[in-house]
Amino acid sequence: MRDELADVLKGHNADYVEIRLEESQITRIIYRGERLEEVGTTSSVGGNVRALVKDGWGFVSFNHADKLRDKVELAIKQARLVGKEDSKFSQIEPVVDIVIAKTKRNPTTVPLASKKQLLDEYNDIILSTPKIQTSNIGYHDSRRKITFANSEGTYIEQNKLDLNLRLTAIATEDGQVQQIGLSLGSQGDFSAIEGLQDQVREMAQRAVRLLSAPHAKGGEYTVVLDPVLAGVFAHEAFGHLSESDFVYENQRLCDIMVLGRRFGDEHLNIVDGAAVPGLRGSYKYDDEGVPAAKTYLIREGILESRLHSRETAAKMGEMPTGNARALNYVFPPIVRMTNTFIEPGSVSLEDMLSDIKEGIYAKDWYGGTTSLEMFTFSAAEAYMIRNGKLAELLRPVVLSGNVFVTLNNINAIGNDLQMSQGGGCGKGQQVPLPVSNGSPHIRIRRCLIGGG
Ligand SMILES: [Zn+2]
Numbered sequence: 001m002r003d004e005l006a007d008v009l010k011g012h013n014a015d016y017v018e019i020r021l022e023e024s025q026i027t028r029i030i031y032r033g034e035r036l037e038e039v040g041t042t043s044s045v046g047g048n049v050r051a052l053v054k055d056g057w058g059f060v061s062f063n064h065a066d067k068l069r070d071k072v073e074l075a076i077k078q079a080r081l082v083g084k085e086d087s088k089f090s091q092i093e094p095v096v097d098i099v100i101a102k103t104k105r106n107p108t109t110v111p112l113a114s115k116k117q118l119l120d121e122y123n124d125i126i127l128s129t130p131k132i133q134t135s136n137i138g139y140h141d142s143r144r145k146i147t148f149a150n151s152e153g154t155y156i157e158q159n160k161l162d163l164n165l166r167l168t169a170i171a172t173e174d175g176q177v178q179q180i181g182l183s184l185g186s187q188g189d190f191s192a193i194e195g196l197q198d199q200v201r202e203m204a205q206r207a208v209r210l211l212s213a214p215h216a217k218g219g220e221y222t223v224v225l226d227p228v229l230a231g232v233f234a235h236e237a238f239g240h241l242s243e244s245d246f247v248y249e250n251q252r253l254c255d256i257m258v259l260g261r262r263f264g265d266e267h268l269n270i271v272d273g274a275a276v277p278g279l280r281g282s283y284k285y286d287d288e289g290v291p292a293a294k295t296y297l298i299r300e301g302i303l304e305s306r307l308h309s310r311e312t313a314a315k316m317g318e319m320p321t322g323n324a325r326a327l328n329y330v331f332p333p334i335v336r337m338t339n340t341f342i343e344p345g346s347v348s349l350e351d352m353l354s355d356i357k358e359g360i361y362a363k364d365w366y367g368g369t370t371s372l373e374m375f376t377f378s379a380a381e382a383y384m385i386r387n388g389k390l391a392e393l394l395r396p397v398v399l400s401g402n403v404f405v406t407l408n409n410i411n412a413i414g415n416d417l418q419m420s421q422g423g424g425c426g427k428g429q430q431v432p433l434p435v436s437n438g439s440p441h442i443r444i445r446r447c448l449i450g451g452g
Pocket of ligand 1 (some may be wrong): 235
């Protein structure tokens with residue numbers, strides 16, 4: 001294969017050409033209440049060619065990898081139509097490598113019937129809980145083999161595994177509806193979703209308890225975020241603003257995201273990195289063949305760097321970070337996060353709570369929106385903090401604010417980093433991309449809370 005692709009890539013009049021071939025197998029199991037909506041495994045094969053001529057891109061995707069040379073010529077022809085100036089594309093060392101997926105319990109070796117049986121059991125636990133009206137369950141696992149070659153001599157085969165499960169319990173009483181979800185995932189280790197019976201039961205019971213919980217009184221509070229919600233904050237509110245294609249195209253963001261600018265106190269470190277091993281956003285090379293890195297977005301409170309593809313790195317005069325990713329062969333790679341997290345500090349949760357007279361403990365993520373630096377997130381679970389201790393359960397609360405003000409208002413960073421591996425990231429049409437995010441508990445002063 002390597003020689004064949006090298007041969008196809010030879011002798012073209014282009015600044016750069018790459019070929020990405022993909023074979024994948026995806027299993028999906030979806031329930032709505034008792035109804036099994038989808039169960040099965042689909043296989044697909046495809047690929048694409050991307051070509052750069054005079055700073056213009058051509059992109060051709062296909063399902064049949066025959067006549068590859070013609071496809072390369074077509075991509076170059078397209079690129080030539082848009083290209084007008086000198087190409088800007090960072091130089092990297094060519095690589096030849098084969099990457100095998102390593103996992104404890106490969107989901108592709110677990111029979112479909114066993115997967116269904118496990119989910120049936122979880123669904124029964126949810127649905128048999130009194131006052132639970134219905135459930136949602138979405139399971140997916142995938143195996144991909146991606147072969148990448150470019151005109152600079154790089155040839156990489158990467159095997160990837162991924163697994164994701166979301167369970168939701170929906171409780172109703174007297175016309176009121178409350179729900180709680182549980183999101184889990186792994187880099188293709190099926191055991192990550194086994195043995196969750198107690199957690200699932202507790203989740204369903206918590207959805208029921210919410211029916212009789214009071215609303216929080218809106219206003220500004222000192223808020224403690226749990227590792228799940230703080231991790232989502234790091235990804236959604238801040239991480240997307242570190243994606244250089246977005247920064248490059250947005251003058252206002254360019255003016256704000258100035259490297260060297262202070263965004264928080266010296267204990268604040270926010271990192272993104274596919275080189276952090278064993279997580280859903282981990283890999284050895286990105287979809288441009290750039291080795292994965294660990295990038296400090298914020299180090300000791302100062303904006304240190306941002307996430308790049310080879311193109312954005314060249315355009316902004318910075319180094320590539322190995323963050324060019326494509327959802328699958330239908331799409332060209334764009335700048336994406338991988339594993340995004342706030343590094344742990346030294347404060348225990350107990351100490352973090354102890355000097356709060358009246359505050360809110362917000363846990364887990366239920367949904368939200370961002371608009372440039374403004375964010376609105378719903379926490380799935382919340383408790384009052386009274387006199388330094390956790391107090392009554394509240395209805396889900398909504399947190400909103402400006403991400404830069406909020407980063408600056410973080411006044412304690414916990415010692416208990418946890419990574420969340422459920423869900424996936426969306427950007428443009430490329431959703432859901434496997435990522436992880438995490439944080440220790442963090443405390444934020446003057447955070448605006450609205451009732452759920
Ligand atoms: Zn995202």
